[in-house]
Amino acid sequence: MTATGDLIIGIDAGTSVIKAVAFDLSGRLVASSAIRNKYTMGAEGAATQSMPQTWADCAAAVRGLAGEVDDLAVRTAAVALTGQGDGTWLVGRGNEAVSDAWIWLDARAAPTVSRLSRGADERTRFEATGTGLNTCQQGSQMAHMDARYPELLDAAEVALHCKDWLFLNLTGVRATDPSEASFTFGDFRDRRYSDTVIAALGLDARRHLLPEIIDGAQETRPLSADAAEATGLLAGTPVSLGYVDMVMTALGAGVHTGDAGAACSTIGSTGVHMRAVPSDKVHLNAEGTGYVICLPVPNLVTQVQTNMAATLNIDWALSLAGDLLAERGETPSHAELVARMDNWLDHAEPGALIYHPYISEAGERGPFVNADARAGFIGLSTGHRFPDLIRAVVEGLGMAARDCYAAMGDMPTELRLTGGAARSVALRRILAATLNTPIRVSTRDEAGAAGCAMMAAVAIGAYDDMDACIAEWTTPHLGRTEAPDPELVRVYDSLFASYRLAREVLTPVWNGMASHRAAMARDTAG
Secondary structure (H helix, E strand, C coil): CCCCCCEEEEEEECCCEEEEEEEECCCCEEEEEEEECCCEECHHHCEEECHHHHHHHHHHHHHHHHCCCCCHHHHEEEEEEEECCCCEEEECHHHCECCCEECCCCCCCHHHHHHHHCCCCHHHHHHHHCCCCCCCCHHHHHHHHHHHCHHHHHHCCEEECHHHHHHHHHHCCCEECHHHHHHHHEECCCCEECHHHHHHCCCHHHHHHCCEECCCCCCCEECCHHHHHHHCCCCCCEEEECCCHHHHHHHHHCCCCCCCCEEEEEECCCEEEEEEEEHHHCCCCCCCCCEEEECCCCCEEEEEEEECCCHHHHHHHHHHHHHHHHHCCCCCCHHHHHHHHHHHHHCCCCCCCEEECCCCCCCECCCCCECCCCCEEECCCCCCCHHHHHHHHHHHHHHHHHHHHHCCCCCCCEEEEECHHHHCHHHHHHHHHHHCCCEEEECCCCHHHHHHHHHHHHHCCCCCCHHHHHHHHCHHHECCCECCCHHHHHHHHHHHHHHHHHHHHCHHHHHHHHHHHHHHHHHHHC
């Protein structure tokens, strides 16, 4: 169909915030509205989110957008959805939630992941999905539910993801998209469910819970009367089911603009590293880690590796500085400490230390998976000062990014950078040199919401295809090219081999420390 309104609403349902963002048909951000939501942590690594509350928050975000945009309902040509990936959102009779959703942070499936990873069919499963097993994934979680909580699956009629649940509430249609369907239960080559993968997960008897697959760049479903009343939009408005948020953010930030070898990294609390490649050019590493996630472009996928912690390492290091300054009577804010960071980086010797940025208590997941991995400095001596530690931490993020891209094949020919840390000039210089790759910063606002809105724009006929939409919505938001410093490239090329070797040989040390912590916890409990 052809668009009849002049706005597209992109909804990005994150773990802690749901955003509704209005774009005009040329990609300009018009207004946005956000509602904070929440999740609950529980015993044995549980992390859950209320499904009814998530829908209520989504509807509230859209109603809030109406307060920012005159005549929003009649001006809306389409609505598009993306959201937090992985997790298990079970729906039963009457389209009611079976229980609170198990979100991507839920770690209860760890024993099942360990069991499945030793299975005879694991490599076959990985080669179909391109995705390593992890506790966050719906397949792992459902396999764990089947073994430990079968009553949950018995009560369910369909297993959805976050955005799929919102799509159901908006349209009454039970569906998922090609990206999450294929990296969890299918084959990225044909974007369909795979009998081999489902069997490897031990879920043959639960296959009926998998919904139909809808590509939101090709087809939409009409907004229901009930959803129209809840959101204030008009019944019948086209609704596009977007792909998972990682891909939508990367699409909006420039992972694919027709330039061979380009890649996109998001340096936020976590680090997400993605490259767009043809389906037949995917590099599947021997370790069986990472993701392969389809793009809403024919025969094109993203290879993905994700660090459990990126700027969380910087936050930790700056907190040390805050503590030291507090002893001198200063009380700088976090923003003020960040403002000082580039100066500290400039007053430290490049490559003087090695830092492994595994600061998360969940360990690491890319390009290797080890819940026991922990951060640490190597090479300290009496001559090192705080700026050296700060520089080593930031260099560690660059080394981790290189480690991730190496697991996916060659280094990118150009890196598109997004996330809060991209504002640091010194950090960009370090990343460019570590990867020996030119960097361009994406200034695209609300890239995740923009990515799914782009899918809707193509689906309603505002653009002939996704490449035409990308040329207007994404490419103009890429900043100038920042070339790597040849001298820094030489330093980091020399350092990377030691960084990689150290993280490999430290595995038994991390495991031993984990056993020690467990023993201490038992003694304390006793």
